Every structure is written in C-alpha cells, then in structure tokens.
Amino acid sequence: MLDPMQIILTLHGLAGSKEGMYAFNIELARRNFTVVSVDLAGHGDSPLPYDIADTATMAQDAYAALRYVQQNWATVDNESYGVLSHSLGFRVAIELKDYPIAPMGYAAVGDIGQMELGLYLDFPGNLLIAVGEYDEMITVDDALNAIRIATGNESAVSDVTYGSLVNHTAYRLALAPTDHVFEAVDGTIVEESCKWLIQAVQGEGQLAYTLDPASQVYFNKTIATFTGAFSLLLSLFPLMLLVYTFIPEKQKPRKIENETEVFGFKKTFAISSVLGAIMITIYTVTSAGGFHLENIGLAWPKSMFAVGFILFYVLSAILFSITMFVLMGKEATKKAFASVGIQRLSLKQHVIDILRGLLIAGIGIIWLMSWLALCGLPEQMQPWTLIALIKWPVGVRGINTVIVTLFAIPYLVADAAWLRGLLLSKREWGANGDIKATIFAFIAKFAVSGILAVVVVFGTTALGLIAGKMVLLGLLLLLFLVVQLLTTIITAWTSLKFQNVWPAIILSAFILALVAVSSLPLI
Incomplete structure (x- = not known):
C-alpha cells in the first residue's frame, strides 16, 4: 500500500x-x-x-x-x-x-x-x-x-x-x-x-x-444496483396487497365494474397505436419546447426538462381524451373513463375515492422513501449501495417532486382509461384470461410507441452534436418508457385485483416524478 x-x-x-x-x-x-x-x-x-x-x-x-x-x-x-x-x-x-x-x-x-x-x-x-x-x-x-x-x-x-x-x-x-x-x-x-x-x-x-x-x-455493484432496485419495486405488489387485505372494508377503494365496450382486436390495436404515437410525438415536441423555454429563462419548476414534462402531462391528458372520443365514440369514451372512476358522482365521492386510493399508495410511497433514506446513510450502509441512480428528493427536489406528481395525475387518469377502458375490456380469453389480456395490452400499448421512441433517440443523439442537452431528451424518453412499463404493470394489476386504479395512479405519478426529478439537474 x-x-x-x-x-x-x-x-x-x-x-x-x-x-x-x-x-x-x-x-x-x-x-x-x-x-x-x-x-x-x-x-x-x-x-x-x-x-x-x-x-x-x-x-x-x-x-x-x-x-x-x-x-x-x-x-x-x-x-x-x-x-x-x-x-x-x-x-x-x-x-x-x-x-x-x-x-x-x-x-x-x-x-x-x-x-x-x-x-x-x-x-x-x-x-x-x-x-x-x-x-x-x-x-x-x-x-x-x-x-x-x-x-x-x-x-x-x-x-x-x-x-x-x-x-x-x-x-x-x-x-x-x-x-x-x-x-x-x-x-x-x-x-x-x-x-x-x-x-x-x-x-x-x-x-x-x-x-x-x-x-x-465493480460489475458486482452493477448487478446489486439493478437487482436491488428491481426487487424494491417488485416488493410494492405484495405490500399493496397486504394493505388492501388488512384495512377495514369500509376504507377500501370502491370496486368499479369494467363495463366498457369491446372492440375487435384490429381496431383496438389501431386505436392504441395512434395513442402511442401521440404520446411519443407530444413528448418530443414538449421536451424540445421546454428545452427552448429553459434557455430563455422560463423554467418552472427549477429542474431541467421539468417544463417539458409538465407540458407533456397536460397536453397528453387532453389529446388522449380527444383522440379516444374521435376514434371510439362518445359513449365508449365515457365508459372508458367511468372504468377508472371519472363519472357523474358527487364531489364528496370523488374525494373519498382519491383518499382511499391514497391510503394504499401512500404506504407504498413511504416504503420506497424509507429504503431511499436507509441507502443514503453512510453509517448504516455504503452510500446508495442498492439504488445508485434514484436519490432522496432533498430540498428543492422534494418540492419539485410534489409539483410534478400533481401534474402527472391527470395524465395517468387518461392513461388508465386507455389501459382499462380499451385494452383490458372484458373479452372471452378462455383459460388464463387475465394473463392473456395483460400481454395483449402491453403489446398494443408499446409496439408502435417503442419503435417511435428508438427513432427519437437516434434523432436527438444526432442533434446532441449541436446541443449536448438534446441527447438527454432521447435518453430521458427511454427512461420514461421503462418507468411507464412499470406503471402500466401496477395499473393493470390493481385493475384486476382491486377493480380500482386510483392507488396505481397516485403511486405511479410519484414514481414518475421521483425518477425524473432525481435524474436531472437543478437549473
């Protein structure tokens, strides 16, 4: 030595x-x-x-x-x-x-x-x-x-x-x-x-x-980082199920029947492909637009690409709804949103739905944050031993995480209506119907959007020769799609297990915000 x-x-x-x-x-x-x-x-x-x-x-x-x-x-x-x-x-x-x-x-x-x-x-x-x-x-x-x-x-x-x-x-x-x-x-x-x-x-x-x-x-830490993060996220499923099982019946999220219209496979896939293409297009436009707004000093909240994310969430929620209305019809769209709890109910009932969903999602959020805190204590563990890429949202990052979470919720409501109201509508699948329906939903949702994402990534890396931050636009899209896969799994699972997607919407909004805010620099 x-x-x-x-x-x-x-x-x-x-x-x-x-x-x-x-x-x-x-x-x-x-x-x-x-x-x-x-x-x-x-x-x-x-x-x-x-x-x-x-x-x-x-x-x-x-x-x-x-x-x-x-x-x-x-x-x-x-x-x-x-x-x-x-x-x-x-x-x-x-x-x-x-x-x-x-x-x-x-x-x-x-x-x-x-x-x-x-x-x-x-x-x-x-x-x-x-x-x-x-x-x-x-x-x-x-x-x-x-x-x-x-x-x-x-x-x-x-x-x-x-x-x-x-x-x-x-x-x-x-x-x-x-x-x-x-x-x-x-x-x-x-x-x-x-x-x-x-x-x-x-x-x-x-x-x-x-x-x-x-x-x-060092590759041992690479393995530990990804298996640790994956295991932590996987643990959310039994945790949410345990919470749902042990909370009093009166406090459980209400069961919402899925009475949506069933379209043919080709039409369902076509509609989903259009929605996927819209998602990637909006992401690209709003991220590039947000990049420009930040360059001229119009940044809120103060995280790189946060402006683009907020614009993406707002515009996607609106355009998803309009597209579903145009391609599915008024009644089918109303039923799709009703399947996720957006229907003619009293304000009190909507608040109760959200609070009951928050009870389950909140425990999941506390579980995640507890592990992030533990992984950041050098006296107990080596710094960020399990999760090297997601950080505890300290100071301004904590505020930004809350802001982005709130803006993500309307987007995820529309996304859940797309998933439960269109892709998971009740079809005759025969044996293992839930598994087959979930597989079809994933293929229909991500086939076209995945291909377009690759195109965007290659395009933005080419633009990175001109502006280094443009490379992040594409790389962040890949990260977003990975997290979107996770949130889709959570939404599909809660839809089948609880017949209510509010716990998934709230938890997914937080995860999306946490990953985005902790991955990008403050500006």
Whole structure:
C-alpha cells in the first residue's frame, strides 16, 4: 500500500452523479488511490443551480473538496492527484490545469474536448482520451482527429502512448466497443483509465506492483444496483396487497365494474397505436419546447426538462381524451373513463375515492422513501449501495417532486382509461384470461410507441452534436418508457385485483416524478 496515497478526483457528466461513477471509484480505490467523487452543481445531492457554461465555478467547488481531503486526511498525499471525468465533466476537469496544484494526469471518458467542428480545447499534458466506438456524439474519426491535434502527429492512432509521462507530455487514445452512456461502466475503459492514472500519478513503475487493472469487481455493484432496485419495486405488489387485505372494508377503494365496450382486436390495436404515437410525438415536441423555454429563462419548476414534462402531462391528458372520443365514440369514451372512476358522482365521492386510493399508495410511497433514506446513510450502509441512480428528493427536489406528481395525475387518469377502458375490456380469453389480456395490452400499448421512441433517440443523439442537452431528451424518453412499463404493470394489476386504479395512479405519478426529478439537474 502506498503511504501517503494520491487522490483521484472523479467528475461525472451532464445528468450524472458521483454514484454513477462507481465503476471507476471502486477500481481506483482498489489500486491504492483515495478517490474523491463530487456532485457538480445541480446534480445528485447538490442544491445549487447548474449552469452548463459555468465550468469555472464547478471546478472551484471540486478543487475545494479535493484540497479539503488533502489537508485533513493524514494518509493522503497533500499535492499529488489525477482527474477522471465522464462526458461534460472533462470541461470542468480541464479548468484545473491552471490551478496552483494541477493534476498529474487526466482520463477523459466520452469527451474529446471539441468546442465546435475542427476547434478543440487546449489539451493538458498526460491525457488519456477514452471513447466508445459507438458513441452517439463522437465518431471514431473525431476521436482520432483529437489525438492527432493533441500530439501534433497527423498519423497518431489509438492504443499507442505518445510523449512522456515524466515530462507531462503524454497522450493516448483508447477505444472500446460501447456507446456514450455505457462508457462509464465499460470494462475496457475502466481498465485503460486505471492503467493510465496509475502510471501518471503513482509512477510508471507502480503498474508492475499494483493489482492488475483487468481484475475488476465493480460489475458486482452493477448487478446489486439493478437487482436491488428491481426487487424494491417488485416488493410494492405484495405490500399493496397486504394493505388492501388488512384495512377495514369500509376504507377500501370502491370496486368499479369494467363495463366498457369491446372492440375487435384490429381496431383496438389501431386505436392504441395512434395513442402511442401521440404520446411519443407530444413528448418530443414538449421536451424540445421546454428545452427552448429553459434557455430563455422560463423554467418552472427549477429542474431541467421539468417544463417539458409538465407540458407533456397536460397536453397528453387532453389529446388522449380527444383522440379516444374521435376514434371510439362518445359513449365508449365515457365508459372508458367511468372504468377508472371519472363519472357523474358527487364531489364528496370523488374525494373519498382519491383518499382511499391514497391510503394504499401512500404506504407504498413511504416504503420506497424509507429504503431511499436507509441507502443514503453512510453509517448504516455504503452510500446508495442498492439504488445508485434514484436519490432522496432533498430540498428543492422534494418540492419539485410534489409539483410534478400533481401534474402527472391527470395524465395517468387518461392513461388508465386507455389501459382499462380499451385494452383490458372484458373479452372471452378462455383459460388464463387475465394473463392473456395483460400481454395483449402491453403489446398494443408499446409496439408502435417503442419503435417511435428508438427513432427519437437516434434523432436527438444526432442533434446532441449541436446541443449536448438534446441527447438527454432521447435518453430521458427511454427512461420514461421503462418507468411507464412499470406503471402500466401496477395499473393493470390493481385493475384486476382491486377493480380500482386510483392507488396505481397516485403511486405511479410519484414514481414518475421521483425518477425524473432525481435524474436531472437543478437549473
């Protein structure tokens, strides 16, 4: 073990967090580095607003965290350190090259420092550029051009080190078979980054004495993260069933009969496909529109893309209703909404329906939040051991989560009418009818919307060459669809088990809001 140990400062990219850098953090810590990983402004646990252009202030904050550790930990070298960054984190890392104590080495993952076509940042010495061959924003030719500009060698290629690490003039390009998002957990990139920083910061000779960079264990956390999150969400089903079973009969949500019209399979699939296409179209338009509104200062609440989300929820609720009215007819649409409790009842009865649904959903929300709180207590567990990507909504994020939840409810009411009033209408399925009906509902709901989502993702990643935030539009759509799959399962399940979807609507609205707000930076 090295004593004192050098530090590696890790900096995430746009919409990332310190927890998302776990692959690098774990493997570097196993190789005698003290790792300092920070949340940039507006990300993770940071309550500060994020300004994509203010990399200087973010660098000051990161440097302050680094110096605090160097000056207060006896086992840490008080000067020697390196920096590893992902994506736009490199724009922060590169600011440090002019600081009084500059990094001894840099590993830039998923960014080549290109400001615009043919124009690059002033590259620091001892720089590794590690890029996925399928990175949506960086072509292999772009990466090769970057290393050639950095080295001044027009024939420079990947996997060759140019210059001298001792003289701080070394450069290297590493390519891996991955895309932009998964660069942060790619084994080849993790290995190359560890090798580079060991040599640049600890010394070239140290590579022969340290743990082989190819010997990696971080993927165990990848498995734990996803299985932990999946298991937690899966636990909601028996929990809701237990609550429903043990609450007094008078407090249970009323059973609403599904007396909707039954259309033929082809017509049902066609209507559902139109609704799915409308959903993706509205998402794309409102997200792009919200992106523009945020750029001109019209942002509410203060989370990136939150304006677009709210516009999406409002417009989708309206256009879903209009489309169902046009394609299904007035009476069939009324019955579809009646199947989810939207019918001519007294205001008191509607309030009772919502409160009884809230009783079951509320316990599910408390269950989720309790685990999020537990996973965030370093004294009890390693920080965010189970759930690395969803955070407890602290401060402004808590307020934003409530706001987005409230706006999501009307959308999910219309979505539930689509699901229960059209796709889960009572058909003669024979044996295992509920299973067959649910499978058909999923296929009809997500077949067309899934295909269109892929088109949007590829389109927005292409636009990411112009505006980095546009990439998030597509990636957030994929995340939204994954969560939408979960909420559809919850809605279908409560429809069949409770004959009432209000618990699912409220719980799903909260989950959608929590994922969106915790995944995106404050602005």
